Amino acid sequence: xxxxxxxxxxxxxxxxxxxxxxxxxxxxxxxxxxxxxxxxxxxxxxxxxxxxxxxxxxxxxxxxxxxxxxxxxxxxxxxxxxxxxxxxxxxxxxxxxxxxxxxxxxxxxxxxxxxxxxxxxxxxxxxxxxxxxxxxxxxxxxxxxxxxxxxxxxxxxxxxxxxxxxxxxxxxxxxxxxxxxxxxxxxxxxxxxxxxxxxxxxxxxxxxxxxxxxxxxxxxxxxxxxxxxxxxxxxxxxxxxxxxxxxxxxxxxxxxxxxxxxxxxxxxxxxxxx
Amino acid sequence: xxxxxxxxxxxxxxxxxxxxxxxxxxxxxxxxxxxxxxxxxxxxxxxxxxxxxxxxxxxxxxxxxxxxxxxxxxxxxxxxxxxxxxxxxxxxx
Numbered sequence: 001x002x003x004x005x006x007x008x009x010x011x012x013x014x015x016x017x018x019x020x021x022x023x024x025x026x027x028x029x030x031x032x033x034x035x036x037x038x039x040x041x042x043x044x045x046x047x048x049x050x051x052x053x054x055x056x057x058x059x060x061x062x063x064x065x066x067x068x069x070x071x072x073x074x075x076x077x078x079x080x081x082x083x084x085x086x087x088x089x090x091x092x093x094x095x096x097x098x099x100x101x102x103x104x105x106x107x108x109x110x111x112x113x114x115x116x117x118x119x120x121x122x123x124x125x126x127x128x129x130x131x132x133x134x135x136x137x138x139x140x141x142x143x144x145x146x147x148x149x150x151x152x153x154x155x156x157x158x159x160x161x162x163x164x165x166x167x168x169x170x171x172x173x174x175x176x177x178x179x180x181x182x183x184x185x186x187x188x189x190x191x192x193x194x195x196x197x198x199x200x201x202x203x204x205x206x207x208x209x210x211x212x213x214x215x216x217x218x219x220x221x222x223x224x225x226x227x228x229x230x231x232x233x234x235x236x237x238x239x240x241x242x243x244x245x246x247x248x249x250x251x252x253x254x255x256x257x258x259x260x261x262x263x264x265x266x267x268x269x270x271x272x273x274x
Numbered sequence: 275x276x277x278x279x280x281x282x283x284x285x286x287x288x289x290x291x292x293x294x295x296x297x298x299x300x301x302x303x304x305x306x307x308x309x310x311x312x313x314x315x316x317x318x319x320x321x322x323x324x325x326x327x328x329x330x331x332x333x334x335x336x337x338x339x340x341x342x343x344x345x346x347x348x349x350x351x352x353x354x355x356x357x358x359x360x361x362x363x364x365x366x367x
Contacts, residue, residue, distance in 0.1 A: 057332055062285055063278055084339075148332050191331025191338075193356035195349045205365035217364055228363040231331055263345060 002098070002172040005045040007246050008038050008254075008270035009182035009239040010131070012054065014123040015262040017086055017130070022261035034254035034268035035131040042132060042179050049095040049139040050132060050179040051102070051169065053238040054124035055147035060116065067114035068153045069161065071106075072142040073099040079121025087130050092121065095139040097174045102141070105168035111161055119144065128183035138179070145241070147184065147234040155226070156219040158237035162244025169245070182242035184235025186265035192231060198258045202229035203265035206236060210243055210269060213250040232264065239269075246271035277328055280312045284329060287316075288336045321351045 015022060016031075023031070042050075059081050061067060076091045099115075106113055121129070125142050132138065143165075146152055153161070169178050186206060187199035209218050218240070226233050243251065251269040259266045283306040290301035303316060315323035319341045324334060338348045 058285060058330075058336075063281055149330070191325075191329075191334035193349065193352040195335070195345050195352070202363065202365045221364065225361070225363050228359065228361060229365075 002169055002175050002178050004166065004169055004180050004245065005047060005177045006038065006042050006270070007180040007242055008268065009242050009251070010035060010128050010268045011185055011264055011266040012124050012127045012183045013188070013259075013262040013264040013266065014082065014085055014127065015264075016266070017123070017127050018084060019261060023257070023259045027257040027259050027266075030255045031257050031259070031266050031268065032131070035128075037254065038268070038270060039132055039134075042138070046177055047138060047179045048175045048177050049098055049141065050129070050181060051098075051141045051143060051165075052125050052129055052181045052183055053143045053145060053241050054128070054183040055235045055238065056144040057122055057124055057148065059120050059122040059124075060144060063149070066146060066149050068146045069111070070114040070116050070119070070144045071099055071103050072119040072140075072144075073103060073115045074117035074119070077119045077121055077140070077142055080126035081120045081122045085123055085126065087126055088136075090136050092129070092136055093139045095141050095175070098169070098172050098178070099141045101172045101174070102165065102168040105171060106161075106164055109164045109167070111164055113143075124183055128181060132179065132181065145237050147237050148231075150223070152223055152234060153237065155221055155237065155240055159215065159219055159240040159244040162241030163247060165241060166245025166247075180242055180245055182238035182240075184238040185233055186236065186267055187229040188232035188264040189230040190232050194230065196260065196263050197230065198260060198263070198265045199229040199233070200258045200265060202233065203256060203258070203267060206239075207251070207253045207256060207267055207269060210239065210251040211253055213248065215240075215243065242271065249273050276307060279306045279308055280316070280324075280327060281330060281333060282306060283308060283316060284324070284333050284337050288333070288340050321348050322354065325352055325355060
């Protein structure tokens with residue numbers, strides 16, 4: 001049976017690649033230092049594949065058809081889509097057997113994900129995947145979530161989806177060591193008069209809730225209240241899915257920096273069993 | 275006139291200039307059924323008008339980047355729509 005040997009969440013922002021130096025030395029040392037630790041751990045634990053959850057930014061889907069969840073089940077996916085993102089464009093190997101198993105398991109357990117045999121991966125997946133494996137050798141199963149186009153999956157449902165996802169991964173018999181990653185958030189605004197603002201109070205509150213396991217307040221939150229932390233804060237769905245997969249293990253915050261040049265509250269948290 | 279058509283037009287225009295996995299695009303705004311206001315806003319790269327028309331903020335952000343606006347530039351343009359927030363979120367209590 002497969003084991004989730006490493007689980008963590010990290011904010012993504014295109015500027016973490018495209019304008020890396022715009023953050024201060026301390027901010028970069030803290031944020032990327034946490035991701036460096038996790039990359040080393042993944043290698044030490046001989047990870048065989050990773051599952052990365054992130055928001056769909058109109059990269060694969062549009063208003064004709066916008067799934068709440070789509071699993072990349074193909075042999076390979078392409079990224080990054082953005083020409084200006086300074087990460088090498090590449091075909092990223094998938095893990096079709098595990099992806100198929102995850103999909104079938106979710107279908108048996110009350111979730112109806114879409115599937116794609118070829119996804120384009122934008123900054124949402126690629127910035128964080130790059131920090132996990134600079135060489136792009138670790139097979140990747142992308143799972144894109146709708147965190148942008150209303151109506152959205154309720155936060156509690158995203159958490160429950162993660163719980164089912166964790167069970168699906170752990171019941172796979174073809175591999176033994178899987179990394180699970182949630183990429184997105186925390187507070188930020190895109191395409192609104194508040195673009196550039198960061199709601200640090202929300203970010204610290206959310207990280208504290210995640211680390212203590214007191215998630216009820218978070219899971220019951222309506223979307224219009226969450227938007228007070230920015231329309232980009234909907235991406236905490238990826239974090240909640242990982243929290244659901246790892247429950248009852250709670251998170252440990254490895255880094256938090258409000259990086260205004262990247263217009264985002266940038267955090268890294270992992271879920272390590274005691 | 276359809277808000278969907280405006281969204282589709284903006285998205286296709288953005289994608290036409292981006293790297294993809296091999297599918298070429300050729301962009302022609304005449305293919306879309308845009309109303310007069312929509313066409314004027316699109317042709318004029320009028321960020322404020324596109325926002326007021328209801329363009330999705332993720333697309334607006336991408337459109338601004340493709341059009342050469344910095345985030346500070348378009349934040350300034352959108353300030354006319356900023357409204358004071360009277361609500362208190364649970365993390366602020």
